[in-house]
Amino acid sequence: MTHAIVGVGQMGEAILSGLVSAGWNPADITVTVRRDERAQELAQRYGVRRVQLAQAARHSEVLVVGVKPHDVARLLDEVTNDLRKGTVVVSLAAGLTTETLEEHLPGGTPVVRVMPNTPALVGKGMSGISGGRHARPEHVEQVRQMMAAVGRAVVVPEHQLDALTAVSGSGPAYVFYVAEAMVEAGVQLGLARPLATELATQTLLGAAEMLARPGVHPSILRENVTSPGGTTAQALKTLDDYRVRAAFAAAMEACRDRSVELGEH
Numbered sequence: 001m002t003h004a005i006v007g008v009g010q011m012g013e014a015i016l017s018g019l020v021s022a023g024w025n026p027a028d029i030t031v032t033v034r035r036d037e038r039a040q041e042l043a044q045r046y047g048v049r050r051v052q053l054a055q056a057a058r059h060s061e062v063l064v065v066g067v068k069p070h071d072v073a074r075l076l077d078e079v080t081n082d083l084r085k086g087t088v089v090v091s092l093a094a095g096l097t098t099e100t101l102e103e104h105l106p107g108g109t110p111v112v113r114v115m116p117n118t119p120a121l122v123g124k125g126m127s128g129i130s131g132g133r134h135a136r137p138e139h140v141e142q143v144r145q146m147m148a149a150v151g152r153a154v155v156v157p158e159h160q161l162d163a164l165t166a167v168s169g170s171g172p173a174y175v176f177y178v179a180e181a182m183v184e185a186g187v188q189l190g191l192a193r194p195l196a197t198e199l200a201t202q203t204l205l206g207a208a209e210m211l212a213r214p215g216v217h218p219s220i221l222r223e224n225v226t227s228p229g230g231t232t233a234q235a236l237k238t239l240d241d242y243r244v245r246a247a248f249a250a251a252m253e254a255c256r257d258r259s260v261e262l263g264e265h
C-alpha cells in the first residue's frame, strides 16, 4: 500500500519533496504524471516510481489529487471504477467542496480536502484540513499526519477553508510580492540587486522566526522597530497613506471569493 500523488505540479512536488526530506521512504510513494520527462525528473530527484492512474487507484491507501481545480472532476470520473474500497481520496484543489468531490466517486468514499501551501517544499508548510461525509476521524488524522510531516496542519470546519486559502494557501505569494517590492525599492535607492535581495530575504526570514515565537503579536514586534520620530515611523505612515492595510483586506476578500466561486458548479 502506497501514498499516491496524481498530478505532480508546483504543489504536488512541494508535498512530495517535503515528505521525502522528512524521511518518508520513496518506495512508499507513487506518482502519476502525463509526461515521460516529468516522470524521469521526479524519479531522479526523489526516487519515486511512476504508475498509471488505474494502478494508483487500486493500490494506494491515500490518493492525493494534485491537478488544477477544473481538471479534478474529469480525473475522479476516470479513477472511480478502479478505486480500492477504503482508499482515502485527498484533494488539494482550491474551492472544490468535499460534497462535489464525493459526487464523482463511489458512494461511501472517504474524501479529505486539504489546503496546503508551497513552503511544504522546505518543511514549513501550513495546511488546513477538512473531512467529507464519509471520512472517519482516523482518515482525517492520517491525512493530518501526512501534512504535519511537511509543516503544520490544522483540522478546520470545511466552511473556513475559503478564508484559510486567503491567509495561508495564497499567502506565500503575498510575501514573495512584498520581497520583490522591497528588492526593487532597494535597487531604486542605489543598492546593488544581489545586496538588496540578501537584505530583504534575511529580513523576512528573521522577522518570520520572531513571529513564530510563542506569546508574541505582530503589533508589538512592529512597535519595537518603530522609534518615536524615527525612520520606521515615516515608512509606516507612508504605507498607511497608500492604504496598504486596506489593500490587503480587499485582496484577501477577493481571494476568498474566488475560492468560493471555484467551488460553485
Ligand SMILES: NC(=O)C1=CN([C@@H]2O[C@H](COP(=O)(O)OP(=O)(O)OC[C@H]3O[C@@H](n4cnc5c(N)ncnc54)[C@H](OP(=O)(O)O)[C@@H]3O)[C@@H](O)[C@H]2O)C=CC1
Pocket (backbone or CB within 6 Å): 006, 007, 008, 009, 010, 011, 012, 032, 033, 034, 035, 066, 067, 068, 069, 071, 075, 092, 093, 094, 115, 116, 117, 118, 169, 170
Ligand atoms: N500552487 C499552490 O501554491 C497551491 C495549489 N493548490 C492546489 O493544488 C492544485 C495544483 O496546483 P499547482 O500545483 O499550482 O498546479 P500545476 O499546474 O503546477 O500542477 C498541476 C499538475 O497536474 C498535472 N495533470 C493535469 N491533469 C493530469 C492527469 N490527468 N494526470 C496526471 N497529471 C495531470 C499537470 O501536468 P502537466 O505538467 O502535464 O500539465 C501538472 O503537472 C490545484 O488544484 C490548486 O488549487 C493548493 C494550495 C496551494
Ligand SMILES: O=C(O)[C@@H]1CCC=N1
Pocket (backbone or CB within 6 Å): 094, 165, 169, 170
Ligand atoms: O492560486 C491558486 O488558485 C492556488 C490555490 C492557493 C494557492 N494557489
